[in-house]
Amino acid sequence: MLHIVNKSATERNSLESALRLATKGSAVLLIEDAVYAATQGSVAAAKVQTAMADLQIYALGPDLDARGMSARVLDGVKVVDYGGFVDLVTEHNCCQSWL
Amino acid sequence: MSDMMDDMEEGGEGVVKKFMFVNRKAPHGTIYALEGLEVALISAAFDQDVSMVFVDDGVYELIKGVNTKGIEVKDFSKTYRALEGYDIEKLYVEKASMDARGLTQDDLIVDVIALDSAEMANLMAEQDVVISY
Amino acid sequence: MKIGIMVSEGPYSHQASDTAYLFARNAIEKGHSVPRVFFYHDGVNNSTKLTQPPQDDRHVVNRWSKLAEDHGVDLVVCVAAGMRRGITDEILAPGFRISGLGQLVETGIQCDRLVTFGD
Numbered sequence: 001m002l003h004i005v006n007k008s009a010t011e012r013n014s015l016e017s018a019l020r021l022a023t024k025g026s027a028v029l030l031i032e033d034a035v036y037a038a039t040q041g042s043v044a045a046a047k048v049q050t051a052m053a054d055l056q057i058y059a060l061g062p063d064l065d066a067r068g069m070s071a072r073v074l075d076g077v078k079v080v081d082y083g084g085f086v087d088l089v090t091e092h093n094c095c096q097s098w099l
Numbered sequence: 100m101s102d103m104m105d106d107m108e109e110g111g112e113g114v115v116k117k118f119m120f121v122n123r124k125a126p127h128g129t130i131y132a133l134e135g136l137e138v139a140l141i142s143a144a145f146d147q148d149v150s151m152v153f154v155d156d157g158v159y160e161l162i163k164g165v166n167t168k169g170i171e172v173k174d175f176s177k178t179y180r181a182l183e184g185y186d187i188e189k190l191y192v193e194k195a196s197m198d199a200r201g202l203t204q205d206d207l208i209v210d211v212i213a214l215d216s217a218e219m220a221n222l223m224a225e226q227d228v229v230i231s232y
Numbered sequence: 233m234k235i236g237i238m239v240s241e242g243p244y245s246h247q248a249s250d251t252a253y254l255f256a257r258n259a260i261e262k263g264h265s266v267p268r269v270f271f272y273h274d275g276v277n278n279s280t281k282l283t284q285p286p287q288d289d290r291h292v293v294n295r296w297s298k299l300a301e302d303h304g305v306d307l308v309v310c311v312a313a314g315m316r317r318g319i320t321d322e323i324l325a326p327g328f329r330i331s332g333l334g335q336l337v338e339t340g341i342q343c344d345r346l347v348t349f350g351d
Binding site for chain 1: 121123131154155193195216219220221223224226227228229231232
């Protein structure tokens, strides 16, 4: 399963719920305002770092760039472009958006 | 209608997929709960393996004793009881979401199966199509 | 692979329609097909030809129309959600059509993946 999260983790609980309900080995892709959670210094970063033990965490590069956050990405988070987003969708049997 | 869509229709006969509708929003503040319910009702006509799950504020959709007269909005909470008549019988709530809101199954308008978070995660992971609001 | 898309928010207020469009365009560029995009909730507001953004901004509606024209993407606006929000055949941009919610379920059945973009 690919879990897609688009909400800022410091505004809503979407990321927290996605991480709680993702099975081990699943992938989580952060897009739009969710990318802030994958950056150093965010209070949400600890949750993402803990989750990396069991989950693959990805962040959408163009959304990081648009928010001036590309240089702050956490180690271990894989940055993908829209083509990489498409690949993640096709590589997983199903995807779920946490709106 | 495109050629691609024609191809799609040829392959569609008799396919039964596991569909899950994930409700995570409270009713009335936004329209997602109501329009989400409309999708679930329509899906019944397609003979798919449908589950509806209520997680986070979505559990508030199922509360008993609703009175919407004062906000002049339709009370659609009773429609959840009609789901059974459409053969949508798999209704699940996440126990942690209920606990976090001080709710028990006695507070709900329909019978549901309460799953712990790991069970809910496994159920989600089994699906072919997940539509969430 | 056949990838269906649902868009649940209108243009400009949310990024959902932009992200959905860029995802769809990249999927097609990678050789996948996007047979249908289903517009639901406020997503129905992506379909009106009355949309007039400032000239230096992207035109979200025309971009969808062009994708439909170039790649045969079926742009379906939910009838019930559209009627609630004043979307009728008279104001549809090219490439869009109004149909029932069953088209969303059908997309889920017939495509290999269904990706939702919303808020």
